[in-house]
Amino acid sequence: MSDIDAQLQQYLGRPCGPYNSWDEVNQAMIRHWCEAMGDTNPVYTDPALAEKSVHGGIVAPPTMMQAWTMRGATSQWATGSDTREPFEVFEFLESHGYPAVVAVNCEQTYYRYLRPGDRIHHTSRIEAVSPQKTTALGVGYFVTELEEYWDQSGEKIGDMRFRLFKYRAHERAGEPAVAAPAKPPKISRFRPAESYDTKFFWDGVRAGKLLVQRCKACGVLRHPPGPMCPSCQSLEWDTLESSGRGIVYSFVVMHHPPIPPFDYPNTVLLVELEEGTRLVTQLVDAKPGDVEIGTPVEVVFREVEEGYTLPLFRIRKES
Ligand code: ZN
Numbered sequence: 001m002s003d004i005d006a007q008l009q010q011y012l013g014r015p016c017g018p019y020n021s022w023d024e025v026n027q028a029m030i031r032h033w034c035e036a037m038g039d040t041n042p043v044y045t046d047p048a049l050a051e052k053s054v055h056g057g058i059v060a061p062p063t064m065m066q067a068w069t070m071r072g073a074t075s076q077w078a079t080g081s082d083t084r085e086p087f088e089v090f091e092f093l094e095s096h097g098y099p100a101v102v103a104v105n106c107e108q109t110y111y112r113y114l115r116p117g118d119r120i121h122h123t124s125r126i127e128a129v130s131p132q133k134t135t136a137l138g139v140g141y142f143v144t145e146l147e148e149y150w151d152q153s154g155e156k157i158g159d160m161r162f163r164l165f166k167y168r169a170h171e172r173a174g175e176p177a178v179a180a181p182a183k184p185p186k187i188s189r190f191r192p193a194e195s196y197d198t199k200f201f202w203d204g205v206r207a208g209k210l211l212v213q214r215c216k217a218c219g220v221l222r223h224p225p226g227p228m229c230p231s232c233q234s235l236e237w238d239t240l241e242s243s244g245r246g247i248v249y250s251f252v253v254m255h256h257p258p259i260p261p262f263d264y265p266n267t268v269l270l271v272e273l274e275e276g277t278r279l280v281t282q283l284v285d286a287k288p289g290d291v292e293i294g295t296p297v298e299v300v301f302r303e304v305e306e307g308y309t310l311p312l313f314r315i316r317k318e319s
Helices: 003-011 027-037 047-052 062-069 088-095 199-206
Strands: 016-020 100-110 121-129 138-150 156-169 211-215 237-241 245-254 266-273 278-282 296-305 308-315
Touching (some): 062 138, 088 138, 100 138, 199 211, 199 308, 278 308
Antiparallel strands (some): 016 121, 121 138, 211 237, 245 266, 245 296, 266 278, 296 308
């Protein structure tokens, strides 16, 4: 047995805990769990049906056991819990050159159903550490944690064995120690939904026209399109063809995180058209530093993907 194998044995069997539950077993958490898992068994959620079942009332799904004592989203244990980490053995393995971890399997045993009002806590200990093993992933140790679950009267309600492999990855010839991040996969642009109210705009774009909605009753222009005039509440409208000229009313240059399919840096413009309405669009044929608020711009209809044309804007040489 190597030195490290011998030292690992000292972590075996040391009990940690209790790790308490934040809340007693309750109907709200049960319902959320069932909804997330798609479990429609009414014995978990329908008090009237549950009363007529063999359980005589609502019970919690046994597979929820771990949820009652789990740490919250901020990794905090519930009040009164042991503050020691049950996985000290991991720190030991990390400091000895086994930084990677992968979950291997999890076995649960249930001794009774939980009911609303039960108060659960669990205790934890390292039940087993394997001798050093070589696997396809690398060289390391299989670690089995045993969590035992108890109720308010000290009766055991379940066990969970959680097995992890703590390892050092194999080095492969010619491969960098850390793999370069993969390039994002090719992703298409979102296509706009065309409704009765917006179809004219996209029909216009396909015909090389930038159309603005105009109220027939009061003449006020509006964009983005909508069914009703915000000025006089008329539902009657027609359209006006914009000159396609305008100025940069505002803009933002996106650097990070790069979201496909856009090229970065990505300059997003809020253009104010000569006619007075504004639209959100993208700067093309220029660098981000080439525009400022007030820069004259003009529309260019560009097929960004096959069969998909957008009204984008380029800098306009003033004439
Ligand atoms: Zn109007």
